[in-house]
Amino acid sequence: MSNFVQLEIDERNKWVYFNKYRWVAHVVYWIFVLIVSTIMPAKGPITFSLILNHFFLANVMIASFFYLYCLVLIPYFFKRNKYLQFWLLVISGYLIITAADVFFGRAFVHLKDPVMLEKDHSFLADYIENLYGFLYNFLFFAIMLFFMEKNEENSTLMELEKEKKEIEQVKLDFLKTNISPDFILRSLHQLKESAKIPEESTPEAILTFSDLLRYRLYRGRQTQTPLKEELSAFSSFVHFIGFDQQLKVVFHVQGDAENKKLAPLALINLLEPFCKIPNPEPVVLEIMLLIEANELLMEMNYAANATPQLLTDLEAYKENYVQLYGDSVKFQFERSQNDVFNVRLSLPLVTIAL
Incomplete structure (x- = not known):
């Protein structure tokens, strides 16, 4: 009985490890975005206002769209073979959240350094520009998620195969020693x-x-x-x-x-x-x-x-x-x-x- 308990403990530890690995990858990516898109192009001192507007507020919508995609749409629709609903929600989310980003940017994001707004763009121009930006970022996110999922899938298959052999060995030991x-x-x-x-x-x-x-x-x-x-x-x-x-x-x-x-x-x-x-x-x-x-x-x-x-x-x-x-x-x-x-x-x- 203790062998099965140990297998259950190992299973829980494995998923804890995978979750830590996934979140570490996300943290590393956002640190990279912070350095490349905000800190390096900055012309003045690195202030709280600069990081708040140029990093957190500027990326909140694209981050919301991506994490809605990978935490809700993929596990609850794509992996359950609800492909039509999945693609309808992806496209709808892409169009709606991009429009919401334009409104959000106009109302709450104040870009000063390193980006100076020389003139006000129309909503349509900003929307089309954001569509391209969201698409590029989303494709990059999706590629990163694909390799992470593939690596996790391979690791999971190897672990499951190992655990299957261990469980079968426990069963065989029980059969051999059964009296x-x-x-x-x-x-x-x-x-x-x-x-x-x-x-x-x-x-x-x-x-x-x-x-x-x-x-x-x-x-x-x-x-x-x-x-x-x-x-x-x-x-x-x-x-x-x-x-x-x-x-x-x-x-x-x-x-x-x-x-x-x-x-x-x-x-x-x-x-x-x-x-x-x-x-x-x-x-x-x-x-x-x-x-x-x-x-x-x-x-x-x-x-x-x-x-x-x-x-x-x-x-x-x-x-x-x-x-x-x-x-x-x-x-x-x-x-x-x-x-x-x-x-x-x-x-x-x-x-x-x-």
């Missing part, structure tokens, strides 16, 4: 009952069960484990089940397990559903493993009827194996002749290069 609570409770109950009776097999059963839990803890988080270790843990599991008088496991292995790997717990997990079935009489579970060059074949013959819970568990495990191995896994189970339930599993093996 049936019913099996744990039954095993602990079995050990508790055995401990009440002074039997020679009780210490061995406790040690064997401890080895199985230790194997889950240390090997379950790894991507691959040597096939020999998995078979050893599987043999310990079979040996531990042998202390139960109701399920008798017959285990056969053919082939060479040297220099081969597979996902840890891939075999052990499949054995657990059969340990949960309450059997009034002893039932035999025959398991045959065939180790080939790049594949492990497993066949299980259960000499009893499959319960609905067993079928449900096997369906869940089938989905888990598909998530772990993809299409390379083959998992089938069916009732065969003489009321024997048959399970067949094929897993890919990784050969260790010498």
Whole structure:
């Protein structure tokens, strides 16, 4: 659970970083405009009145138009595929805010230095002049916004791909280390009952069960484990089940397990559903493993009827194996002749290069 919490924290930190990056870019741009268009052309001293009129008031309308464009029109119209409304609002805003800029400039902006107004222009002349000025500034703004959005999009895609892999790894770790609570409770109950009776097999059963839990803890988080270790843990599991008088496991292995790997717990997990079935009489579970060059074949013959819970568990495990191995896994189970339930599993093996 902590892994998912950490991913959520990383996601929030990422968006905080992107927002800081975007606003830093905007601040740098406006500082550049202040220096180039106001401070450098100034013929006299840099006063508060000069910065107020020639920078803040002179650019308030074009800034309003651009930030209306990038904060409202793009996210709420363009990115939602409302293209007709988007372009109508862009063009309308361009024409209306440009006209508002002329009125605003005449009423509130007092340009003295470095721009001296030699004569009053008509509203139409100022409007046409502002249309060109707005267009040039808007195109520059739009180009800057495009590259910022593109950079953010690429960074976001990379982060999302990374987080997707991390989340999938968390899911796979959970699948590999998942242990049936019913099996744990039954095993602990079995050990508790055995401990009440002074039997020679009780210490061995406790040690064997401890080895199985230790194997889950240390090997379950790894991507691959040597096939020999998995078979050893599987043999310990079979040996531990042998202390139960109701399920008798017959285990056969053919082939060479040297220099081969597979996902840890891939075999052990499949054995657990059969340990949960309450059997009034002893039932035999025959398991045959065939180790080939790049594949492990497993066949299980259960000499009893499959319960609905067993079928449900096997369906869940089938989905888990598909998530772990993809299409390379083959998992089938069916009732065969003489009321024997048959399970067949094929897993890919990784050969260790010498």
